[in-house]
Amino acid sequence: MSQTADIGIVGLGVMGENLALNLESHGFAVAGFDLEATRRDSFSQRTAGKRAFTARSLAELVGCLKLPRRLLVMVPAGAAVDAVLADLRPLLYAGDVVMDGGNTRFGDTQRRILDLQGTGILYVGTGVSGGEEGALHGPALMPGGDPQAWPLVQPVLQAIAARAEDGAPCCEWMGPGGAGHFVKTVHNGIEYADMQTICEAFWLMQELLGMTPGEMSPVFAQWNEGPLSSYLVGITADILAHTDRESGKPLVDLILDTAEQKGTGKWASQIALELGITAPTIADAVFARTVSAVKDERVAAADILRGPGKLAAVEREAFVAKIHNALLAAKICAYAQGFQLLAGADREYQWHLPFATIAAVWRAGCIIRARLLEDIRRAYAHAPDLQNLLVDAHFAGVMAQCQQDLREVVATAALHGVAVPAFMSALAYYDAYRAPRLPANLLQAQRDYFGAHTYQRVDRPGKFHTRWTE
Ligand SMILES: NC(=O)C1=CN([C@@H]2O[C@H](COP(=O)(O)OP(=O)(O)OC[C@H]3O[C@@H](n4cnc5c(N)ncnc54)[C@H](OP(=O)(O)O)[C@@H]3O)[C@@H](O)[C@H]2O)C=CC1
Numbered sequence: 001m002s003q004t005a006d007i008g009i010v011g012l013g014v015m016g017e018n019l020a021l022n023l024e025s026h027g028f029a030v031a032g033f034d035l036e037a038t039r040r041d042s043f044s045q046r047t048a049g050k051r052a053f054t055a056r057s058l059a060e061l062v063g064c065l066k067l068p069r070r071l072l073v074m075v076p077a078g079a080a081v082d083a084v085l086a087d088l089r090p091l092l093y094a095g096d097v098v099m100d101g102g103n104t105r106f107g108d109t110q111r112r113i114l115d116l117q118g119t120g121i122l123y124v125g126t127g128v129s130g131g132e133e134g135a136l137h138g139p140a141l142m143p144g145g146d147p148q149a150w151p152l153v154q155p156v157l158q159a160i161a162a163r164a165e166d167g168a169p170c171c172e173w174m175g176p177g178g179a180g181h182f183v184k185t186v187h188n189g190i191e192y193a194d195m196q197t198i199c200e201a202f203w204l205m206q207e208l209l210g211m212t213p214g215e216m217s218p219v220f221a222q223w224n225e226g227p228l229s230s231y232l233v234g235i236t237a238d239i240l241a242h243t244d245r246e247s248g249k250p251l252v253d254l255i256l257d258t259a260e261q262k263g264t265g266k267w268a269s270q271i272a273l274e275l276g277i278t279a280p281t282i283a284d285a286v287f288a289r290t291v292s293a294v295k296d297e298r299v300a301a302a303d304i305l306r307g308p309g310k311l312a313a314v315e316r317e318a319f320v321a322k323i324h325n326a327l328l329a330a331k332i333c334a335y336a337q338g339f340q341l342l343a344g345a346d347r348e349y350q351w352h353l354p355f356a357t358i359a360a361v362w363r364a365g366c367i368i369r370a371r372l373l374e375d376i377r378r379a380y381a382h383a384p385d386l387q388n389l390l391v392d393a394h395f396a397g398v399m400a401q402c403q404q405d406l407r408e409v410v411a412t413a414a415l416h417g418v419a420v421p422a423f424m425s426a427l428a429y430y431d432a433y434r435a436p437r438l439p440a441n442l443l444q445a446q447r448d449y450f451g452a453h454t455y456q457r458v459d460r461p462g463k464f465h466t467r468w469t470e
């Protein structure tokens, strides 16, 4: 195969192989390479009879690509991407495009763009979401980087992307530099919060209402027909209905309660702290995973630390309806925080992120796809400078309907000693954001007391310092 492939894939793991098959099914001739011989063999077998070629080396892969070359790197983020780039660089010409589709830190993408400056090689960092199925049948794609690359990769990426209900491809240009990978990091931060709040809804049904997974599954399935409709609520219904073949028990009950993570939620939270953006529900979703991971400590502490006394049972049907509204309210708060994070980074890096387009791209294909994303798209299309999703008329209205139930759910959980950190932080975020006055006046006084840090007054301009004990 000489210079006949439309695109080369480096890394034929879960994502790379399925993206390659997706590309091939859309009429693109693909070439693939993986360091691992077993992955190459598996790729050869899965692509037998198709317009696909398995290269035995990076040089062979590059040699069979049409000019300008388009390469998609799907290897683990970090050192592996640098290693691939170091090997690729001497093989490429000016005008060739390298895309990194991994979950890469956006700062790494910015660094790699700088490293390639002067070579003419066009670099793109693209968020990819949708897991194995999405990669095969239509992911959401969030490319950003060298703008000159976009016309060269747009037809390929948009052809394989998922389509929203209105037919729009879930792939648009996010902006320069690390914009694409930043948008994916925020996507994953929201994903963490979405998953955690769903887990808390499940936990409340189990701990307070005594519901079994089998009883909860139809509840989630029904919720998936309404305003909570989303991929994650849908898969939760499926998971809760699943029975372990060996024991006959719900499989979810047999899974160890320690969550793992690869780091994107943590990055989203770190960036929020660095930029001074309030994203507590995303951060609490990360902390919920970290506390789950200290299982042995929790088991030991359960014998030492006291909780509340026994309380009257909670009425099931009415409380399930409240959990529904609490989940919707918390979800809106998490998305609001995610979009605040996008806006904060946009101010810092001057990417000119297209907020309405980001919501549109997330409507299908990705893990956080949800019905409410069309409302978010509409909100930002109507007001691109929207201060916060919460103050959009539609979302303010939904919050008005749901906030009382979020309060009651959080209060009930607290009284019964059931940990719902993401629900709690969503409520605290909502209440803090709608508070015209907060106790930061006392905090400023404390800072001034011990550190002469000064404070401002509400009745006159300027900076003031007080000798508090005089
Ligand atoms: N899985 C998912 O749902 C999603 C994953 N992602 C991201 O996509 C990227 C790839 O993920 P995934 O496909 O799941 O990972 P896998 O581990 O399944 O596949 C990565 C492949 O890349 C190979 N590889 C590593 N280094 C090189 C190299 N220098 N040259 C060629 N091949 C190499 C690996 O080989 P070896 O096994 O020998 O290391 C492996 O076969 C990651 O950044 C991930 O975070 C993004 C969205 C969803």
Ligand SMILES: O=C(CO)[C@H](O)[C@H](O)COP(=O)(O)O
Pocket (backbone or CB within 6 Å): 103, 128, 129, 130, 131, 188, 191, 260, 261, 262, 263, 264, 265, 367
């Ligand atoms: O990017 C993804 C989906 O959008 C990946 O599935 C991601 O790896 C999930 O993150 P974690 O392993 O930390 O739960």
